[in-house]
Amino acid sequence: MRGARGSKNLSCDVAIVGGGISGLYMADTLLSLHQERNVCLFEKENKLGGRILDHTFERLPDVPISLGAWRIDKGNAIVRQIMKRFEIDSTPLKIPKRADRLEARGVFATNQSSLQKQAFPLLSNVKLGPYKTVSYKNMAKYLLSKRETAPQYSSLSTFLQDHLTPEGLNFLTDLIAFPPYFAQEPNAETFFESLEKYKHFTRNFILPHKGVSALTDALKASVIKQKGKIYKDEEVKTIHEVGKNIYSLKTARFKVIAKKLVLAVPMKSMQKIHGSLAGKIKNNPIFKSIGYQVAYKMIALYEKAWWKHNSSTSWRLNDEQNCRSNSDCLGYTFPYKERGPNGEAILQAVYAKSHCAVKWGELLKISRKVTEQEIHKALKRLFPGIDIPKPLQSVHQYWENGFQHMQRAGTHISVSEVIDWAKRPFPQQEVFIVGEAYNLIRGWVEGALQSAKNALEEGWNMKISDMQPQRVDQTRVLENFYDLDLY
Ligand SMILES: Cc1cc2nc3c(=O)[nH]c(=O)nc-3n(C[C@H](O)[C@H](O)[C@H](O)COP(=O)(O)OP(=O)(O)OC[C@H]3O[C@@H](n4cnc5c(N)ncnc54)[C@H](O)[C@@H]3O)c2cc1C
Secondary structure, three states: OEOOOOOEEEEEEEEEEOOEHHHHHHHHHHHHOOOOOOEEEEOOOOOOEOOOOEEOOOOOOOOOEEOOOOOEEOOOHHHHHHHHHOOOOEEEOOOOOOOOOEEEOOEEEOOHHHHHHHHOHHHHHOOEOOEOOOOHHHHHHHHHHOHHHHHHOOOHHHHHHHHHHHHHHHHHHHHHOOOHHHHHOEOOOHHHHHHHHHHHOOOOEEEEOOOOHHHHHHHHHHHHHOOOEEEOOOOOOEEEEEEOOEEEEEOOOEEEEEEEEEEOOOHHHHHOOEOHHHHHHHOOHHHHOEEEEEEEEEEEEEOOOHHHOOOOOOOOOOOOOOEEEOOOOOEEEEEEEEEOOOOOEEEEEEEEEHHHHHHHHHHHHHOHHHHHHHHHHHHHHHOOOOOOOOOOEEEEEEEEEEEEEEEEOOOOOOHHHHHHHHHOOOOOOOEEEOOHHHOOOOOOHHHHHHHHHHHHHHHHOOOOHHHOOOOOOHHHHHHHHHOOOOO
16 A cells, blocks of 8 residues: 555564664564564665675685674574574684784784883883783783772773873773774773673684674574565664554655564664654663764785785784784784685785774775775785785775764763663663664674563563573683683
8 A cells, every 4th residue: 555655554563673683583583483473674775684794705705704793702692592593504713812913013023012012111110000010911900900980980091091001001902903092982881891791702703604694694584484574775764653552664665554663773873763753762861872983894805825925024924813903004904714716815904993994984985996005005014025916806894883882981871771771762662672782792793682682571571591691600701801802
């Protein structure tokens, strides 16, 4: 039936906005556990998956290139459950437990202490309470002892500078390959959320053979099989409440009436949706306390693995090693170990965050050629003495709307408050907000799924017993926090 302005009328019991993993998982669980029959999912892009996005180069068609999520922790219980259910095979993802290719201020080092001595000599005079050396682990331990001071600071940046000195902050950010500016964006409490976040992490990472998108592909196929309705290329532009538990959504082609509503879009996307109900959400102080951080990836295919053949210095990058460098905003550089039929090799040249991501992303909007020239120059500085060839092909991804969320600087609303609110933002109403921002495990697929689990429990009273995340003992939690391989 056609509506007044030519749009088609659609009636759904549940309308899900957003076809990332949280939206797909909601649709699939509601259908497969027979909670709902008439489920409609709207996705603004012409593909599903959102921040789970893989690419393949023609010469290596079996090697998924992760432009978004790139690893699963074995402790990620809901992800593992999906993998088990859909028989998704995986391989261990080997990355070194210690970052051993570090660059800062033109100094190349194979361990933290050597980098500190050469590039941050001023830190040799700094004592962090009882700790005599400024290692990442000691910095983390010292900051933990200062936890109760966090609410006195407006941002993570001022908190870190006060406790570690500005030079300590620079060292820390170089170790994790986040540019120092990143710490101005979140509040200080954000640092301590990580401790909670990694409670269930084993730091044994795996990657599905077909990439992380094997998860969203399987969920999509399952939703379709169960007659769930998926509408791609259908951006939801307005959301109104038109009666008690009656919601009206508009896309370019549809006018939708739904009894229940699941919002599975990131914060920045939510801001673009209009209408009375969307407005109430956007004006809520809890929603306003959520911030986001941007990321940029550039992955390139080369004729040969040139990064392994640096005879002039010991500075080379073997398979399963990674390099961290902020000097030229490359961030986190590492090779894929697979090879093409003629030895072709893949390098994740750039994985930059915060203002470094903005640098590349904004340049890309102006010219891809110039961006690639600049990245090439930056790689030459990172691998001195190597004649770096031009890539055969490359792929860029700018996560302008955020790769992960955090609590904004200047706010003191905790993630737990955000989670409680999102479960049911309006009492008595059947509206649920899910996604990576609405859980402690922010920045991870598991977090997005955990928020969906909250909504299923809250709205449908579902108790799904085998979804409990595995517990990791307390010492391990601290070890996780003290190590660098979670960044
Ligand atoms: C660079 C990067 C690296 C990452 N690395 C990892 C990792 O290694 N391991 C890990 O577990 N996680 C990782 N993550 C995080 C993980 O990808 C996310 O937590 C997860 O995919 C988020 O899922 P979501 O459903 O919450 O949101 P999204 O995936 O963002 O899905 C939201 C969907 O809503 C759609 N949408 C937006 N607005 C509208 C609208 N108005 N109407 C209709 N549709 C709309 C979007 O197009 C999108 O498809 C990474 C993410 C990035 C970007």
